[in-house]
Amino acid sequence: MKKLTLLFALGGCLLATAPFVKAGASIPDGAWKAHWINTERCQSQTNTWLAYRKTVNIENVPQQLVARIAADSKYWLWINGKLVVFEGGLKRGPSPYDTYYDKVEIAPYLTAGENTIAVLVWHFGKSGFNHVNSGLAALLFEAIAPGIEIISDKSWQCCVYDAYQNTEAPHPNFRLPESNIRFDANKEMRGWNLPDFSGSFSSAEIIGVVGKAPLGRLVERPIPLVKDYGLKPYVNIRKSVAGDTLYCRLPYNCQVTPYLKVEAKGGDTIRIQTDNYRGGSENNVRAEYITRSGIQEYESYGWMNGNEMQYTIPKGVNVLDVQFRETGYNAEFEGSFSCNDPFFNELWKRSARTLYITMRDNYMDCPDRERAQWWGDEVNELGEAFYALSTSGQKLALKGIYELVNWQREDGVLYSPVPAANWTKELPLQMLASVGWYGFYTQYYYSGDSSFVASVYDRVHRYLHEVWQVDKSGLALERDGDWSWGDWGENIDMGVLTNCWYYLALKAEKAFAVQLGKIADAEKISNMMYSIEECFDTKFWTGDSYRSPGYKGETDDRAQAMAVLSGLASKDKYPALLKVLKKEYHASPYMEKYVLEALFEMGQPAFALERMKQRYTKMMNYTDYTTLFEGWGIGAEGFGGGTINHAWSGGPLTLLSQKVCGIEPTSPGFKTFKIKPALGTLTNAEASVPTHYGDIKVKLQKSGRNIVAEITVPENTSAEFISGKGKVDKLSSGSYVLKRPF
Numbered sequence: 001m002k003k004l005t006l007l008f009a010l011g012g013c014l015l016a017t018a019p020f021v022k023a024g025a026s027i028p029d030g031a032w033k034a035h036w037i038n039t040e041r042c043q044s045q046t047n048t049w050l051a052y053r054k055t056v057n058i059e060n061v062p063q064q065l066v067a068r069i070a071a072d073s074k075y076w077l078w079i080n081g082k083l084v085v086f087e088g089g090l091k092r093g094p095s096p097y098d099t100y101y102d103k104v105e106i107a108p109y110l111t112a113g114e115n116t117i118a119v120l121v122w123h124f125g126k127s128g129f130n131h132v133n134s135g136l137a138a139l140l141f142e143a144i145a146p147g148i149e150i151i152s153d154k155s156w157q158c159c160v161y162d163a164y165q166n167t168e169a170p171h172p173n174f175r176l177p178e179s180n181i182r183f184d185a186n187k188e189m190r191g192w193n194l195p196d197f198s199g200s201f202s203s204a205e206i207i208g209v210v211g212k213a214p215l216g217r218l219v220e221r222p223i224p225l226v227k228d229y230g231l232k233p234y235v236n237i238r239k240s241v242a243g244d245t246l247y248c249r250l251p252y253n254c255q256v257t258p259y260l261k262v263e264a265k266g267g268d269t270i271r272i273q274t275d276n277y278r279g280g281s282e283n284n285v286r287a288e289y290i291t292r293s294g295i296q297e298y299e300s301y302g303w304m305n306g307n308e309m310q311y312t313i314p315k316g317v318n319v320l321d322v323q324f325r326e327t328g329y330n331a332e333f334e335g336s337f338s339c340n341d342p343f344f345n346e347l348w349k350r351s352a353r354t355l356y357i358t359m360r361d362n363y364m365d366c367p368d369r370e371r372a373q374w375w376g377d378e379v380n381e382l383g384e385a386f387y388a389l390s391t392s393g394q395k396l397a398l399k400g401i402y403e404l405v406n407w408q409r410e411d412g413v414l415y416s417p418v419p420a421a422n423w424t425k426e427l428p429l430q431m432l433a434s435v436g437w438y439g440f441y442t443q444y445y446y447s448g449d450s451s452f453v454a455s456v457y458d459r460v461h462r463y464l465h466e467v468w469q470v471d472k473s474g475l476a477l478e479r480d481g482d483w484s485w486g487d488w489g490e491n492i493d494m495g496v497l498t499n500c501w502y503y504l505a506l507k508a509e510k511a512f513a514v515q516l517g518k519i520a521d522a523e524k525i526s527n528m529m530y531s532i533e534e535c536f537d538t539k540f541w542t543g544d545s546y547r548s549p550g551y552k553g554e555t556d557d558r559a560q561a562m563a564v565l566s567g568l569a570s571k572d573k574y575p576a577l578l579k580v581l582k583k584e585y586h587a588s589p590y591m592e593k594y595v596l597e598a599l600f601e602m603g604q605p606a607f608a609l610e611r612m613k614q615r616y617t618k619m620m621n622y623t624d625y626t627t628l629f630e631g632w633g634i635g636a637e638g639f640g641g642g643t644i645n646h647a648w649s650g651g652p653l654t655l656l657s658q659k660v661c662g663i664e665p666t667s668p669g670f671k672t673f674k675i676k677p678a679l680g681t682l683t684n685a686e687a688s689v690p691t692h693y694g695d696i697k698v699k700l701q702k703s704g705r706n707i708v709a710e711i712t713v714p715e716n717t718s719a720e721f722i723s724g725k726g727k728v729d730k731l732s733s734g735s736y737v738l739k740r741p742f
Contacts, residue, residue, distance in 0.1 A: 021095075021402050021455045027068075027218065034068075034142035034151040036208030036215060039158040039201070044137040046125035047179035049164035051192055052139055053157045053201060054117045056150050061110045067143035067150070070101035070218060072134045073124040073177070076301065078193045079109035079117055086228040086327060087301065090221055091131035091177065091361045093419050095406040098216035099134070102225065106143060117141075117150070118193035120161070122301065127421035128177030129372035130362055134214040138207060157201035163187035173282035174422070175370040180285055181302045185292040186266065222402075223395045224330035226360070231259055231299075231323045234309065246311040246322060252626040253307050253357055253645055254326045255367060259299040260311065261321040264291035268314040274306025279368025280630065280643035291317060303327060305357060305367040305645070307626065329359035331385075331393035334695065337656045339685035344609070344656060347616055351650035352388045354627040355381055358647040359393070363400055365417075366630070366643040372417035373400055376430035377647035379439045380593055384650050386446045387657040391692055394447045401440060401452055405459040412467045414459075415482070425482030429494075429501050435460045436505035441512070448669020448692065453512050460512075461521065464505055474531025475539060476502035486558070488588040488631065488639035493556035495548030496540050500562035503532050507566075536568045544576045557584040558591045561598035574602045582607065585615070588631060588639050593651025600659040605680035608659070612652055619649075661687040661698050666720070670696065675711060676722040693717045707742040711735070 038050055069075065069088060077085040090100040123137030141152040167180040191197045211217050234248035250256060258272050273286035287300035313319060333356070337348040358364040362373040363381045382397035407418040414435065415426040433439055440460070444450050469477050478484075478498050486492040506525050513522040540546045545555045546563045560577045563569035569577060578599075587595050592615055599608035619629050628649035631639030658664055662676035670691040677700050679685055686699040694714030701708045713719045713733045721729040723740035 021406055021459075027220075030211070032140075032142060032210040032218070033144065033149070034140050034210070035153055035206040036136070036138040036140050036210075037152045037154075037156055037158060037204040038136075038138050038207055039160060040205050041160045041202075042137050042158075044123060044125060044135055047164070047166050047181070048123040048125055048137045049161040050121040050123065050137055050139070051159050051161045051189065051201065052117075052119040052121065052204070053192070053197070054141075054150065054155065056115050056117065058110055058112060058115055058148060060147065061112055062107055062145045062148065064105060065107040065110065065143050065145050065148065067104045067106045067141060068101050069104055069119075069142075070099055070140040070215075071119075071121045071123075072099065072136060072138055072215060073131065074122045075139065076120040077104065077118070079106055080111060080115055081194045082109055084109055085225060086325075087226050087303070090223075091419065092134060093132045093216070094219040094403060095216075096132065096419075096421075097213065099218055100221050101140065101218045102221045104225070114195070116195040116197075120193070120301075122164075124177040124179070126177050126179075129175040129370050129417045129420045129423055130364070131177035132419050132421045133177065134216075136208065136214050138215065140210070140218075152204070154203050154206060156204040158204040159201040161189065163189070167286070167288050170283050172285050173369065175282070175372060176285065178285050178302055180287065181300050182288040182290065183298060183300065184290040185296055185298065186290065188292070222399045224392055226327050227330040229326040229328075231325050233323055237322070244313055244315070246313065246319065248309040248311065248322055248324070250307055250309060250324060252353055253305060255303045255305050255328050255357060255360065256309065256324045256326050257299055257301055257303050258287065258309050258311070259297070259321075259323040259325065260289065260319070261295070261297040262291060262313075263295045263318040263320060264293065265316060266291055266293035268317050270314065270317065271312040272300060273310055274304045275308040275310065276304075276306030276368050276644065279306070279645070280366055280370070280641035281638075282369045282641065284368040295320065297321075299325065307624065328356060329393070329396065331356075331359075332390040333388060334390045334688070334690040335386075335388040335657065336688045337387075337653070337661065337685070338687075339656075339660070340683045343613055343617075343620065344652075344682075347612075347620060347652050348656050350620070350626060350628050351384065351653035354645055354647065354650045355384045355388055355653065357627060357645050359396055362403075363396055364647060366646050368645070369641055369643055370417070372420070373403070374430070374647075375400070375404060375416040375434040375439070376427065376590060378416075379430075379433050379442075380590070380648045380651055380654075382443055383438065383446075384653045387654055387663075387687075387689055390690055391447075394443075394449070397443050398447075398449065398452060401443065401456060404434060405456045408459050408463070412462045413481070414463050414467075427483050427485045428479045428481040429486050429497060431463070431481075432498075432501035432505045435463065436501065436508045438504065439508075441508035444512075445668050446665055446670070448671065450515065450668070454516055457509075457512055457516060457518075460509060464502075464509060468502065470528065470531070473535040473539070474528060475499055475535050476532070487591040489586050491553035491556050491584075491586040493546070493548050493551050493553065493559040495551060496546045496556065496559035497562055499532060499536060499540070500559070500566040500568060503529060503566045503568060506532075533568060536563075541573070545580050554586065555580055555584050556586060557581055557595050558587050560584075561587075561591075561595040564598040564601055565594060578602060578604060578607070581611070589615075589628065589646070589649035589651070593648075593655070596651065596655055597659070600655065600678055605660065605678035607680075608655070608678075609680045609682070612655075616652065656685075657687045657689060660685050661700065662722070663687060663689050663696055663698055669693075670717060672718050672720075674720045674722060675709070677707060677709070677724075679707070691717070702742060703739070705742055706739050709736070709738045709740070711738065
């Protein structure tokens with residue numbers, strides 16, 4: 001009898017049981033003909049691997065044939081010996097009890113006559129900070145067209161692939177659902193996924209129906225399939241002094257699977273990990289390969305990340321080849337930025353690399369210690385994606401939005417990371433940032449996609465007006481939540497920050513209420529915002545800075561910045577606030593983004609760039625790294641564990657394109673936009689910003705007291721160019737060269 005893992009909520013709060021919001025098109029449960037299948041030998045233990053085969057005869061290959069495929073947890077698909085999907089499936093789940101499925105076009109891989117379908121499934125078998133274990137290792141496959149019906153049922157063959165095993169300790173830390181992978185080549189089923197395989201498996205067993213526990217309802221995958229860059233040689237390879245380890249340099253910090261080809265006598269263990277194995281102070285994933293006699297090759301399918309792959313080779317094993325396969329989120333680096341200062345060029349580049357390596361099934365805080373969708377990080381990431389990536393990159397934040405509201409607790413609390421079955425704790429300020437101006441609203445306004453707004457509005461409204469409370473003056477009351485966290489570091493003024501973030505959340509909610517025609521809500525929210533505006537200075541302004549009564553720390557640079565960005569600080573206070581921001585340096589890289597943005601908002605681009613360089617110089621001096629850190633340095637200066645590839649650190653990417661080159665939308669989706677340069681001490685800068693209409697391109701050059709701007713306005717859009725003297729040029733689609741006073 002199989003054991004099914006029940007999902008328990010932590011902290012005494014049950015998870016929401018209301019109908020979940022769907023992130024993608026879904027098919028009614030009863031419309032599925034396929035069933036969940038595995039084999040009677042399968043006990044759905046941690047780190048279980050299953051091999052499936054199905055032979056099907058097709059008289060006439062259709063022009064199109066879409067297969068709908070789901071698994072707990074990941075799968076690899078071959079058709080007629082050709083790899084069709086490398087790492088399909090998304091970590092569970094779209095809601096606490098449900099599962100994603102993929103749609104894969106398979107017609108190009110089919111031939112008239114006999115076809116062989118082979119699927120390898122990896123069942124994580126444990127939960128983590130980004131996955132909910134269903135407790136059932138299983139595959140679902142359905143491809144139907146006139147005259148064709150390929151469905152997972154008892155006609156398939158299935159076996160537990162015993163060559164895949166667990167390693168001994170150390171194991172990955174508890175936040176990761178993935179296990180280390182050991183592969184014993186002596187138990188390899190060579191050619192099992194090829195049409196001419198001579199062996200056979202047992203008949204599959206039907207172990208579940210669509211729509212029922214433990215795998216629940218099925219939701220279409222809302223993001224692209226993983227991009228496979230193919231096997232490539234390493235940049236360079238060096239041997240350890242002892243000669244037993246190969247240090248294989250990758251082109252940059254990336255998500256990779258390692259490949260090897262060796263000749264061995266058999267029974268030796270090759271150990272594989274990256275230089276980032278202890279990323280963020282906790283064990284990441286690693287791999288082992290046990291050789292058989294003769295020449296053999298192997299690729300470990302569990303992705304790792306780092307700047308270098310390390311193979312520890314036993315004596316007597318002859319290495320014939322080593323390579324790597326980079327995979328990642330399917331988006332292109334279509335955005336760009338450059339200027340006359342190489343420091344900022346490199347900072348933008350590392351920010352973009354950091355963004356990309358923290359994207360896959362979900363936005364992550366880091367790709368090693370957790371791979372978790374912390375929404376404080378995601379708010380920064382989704383903003384960067386609009387300036388760095390092709391428009392397909394925008395889908396990942398939308399997926400995260402649906403997941404965030406679908407995991408709302410019964411008490412109305414929103415929390416992250418989700419999906420997760422071993423975490424239900426709220427960080428109140430992160431949640432305000434998420435549902436607010438820089439989170440949900442930025443996703444809508446910059447993408448132009450309002451499809452999610454009506455679906456999530458009621459849940460956000462409940463969180464902001466039932467969970468959060470205000471005092472008699474209308475100011476938001478501080479809430480500890482489950483983890484009262486405003487940033488890493490010290491001197492964090494939670495009272496000021498709470499009211500700024502709450503005000504920005506109300507601002508976003510009001511815009512959504514107006515959009516949805518909820519006039520009564522919009523009026524109520526307007527009144528609440530007015531109360532905060534009227535009372536904010538009375539409670540927090542000291543004459544030279546913002547400070548909460550009872551707060552004893554040094555003046556918080558974050559609090560001053562958020563007062564500016566929320567609009568609660570009037571412009572007459574900017575000179576005093578500038579003095580504070582020239583003196584106080586407490587923010588971590590997470591909140592530093594907002595400090596720098598506030599400086600641009602205050603009309604101080606020269607100091608914004610100066611402070612940006614001051615803050616990031618130490619990090620940038622680590623020239624062997626291609627990504628940005630969790631803290632300002634490594635080790636003791638790392639904050640929270642100190643990963644070397646942390647999502648929240650890439651804020652400069654947004655600011656260099658958005659503020660220095662001045663490219664911002666003035667209507668949803670960049671249908672209209674403005675270009676208001678703020679070069680500061682720079683003499684030239686240029687940026688390209690991808691939109692659904694095409695690329696916005698801006699090239700700026702100081703020339704004496706003038707600025708020369710070369711501008712490309714995409715088709716079906718219009719723009720305003722705003723010079724330093726306030727002159728406004730209205731531009732329709734086309735290319736322009738303007739010379740205006742700086």
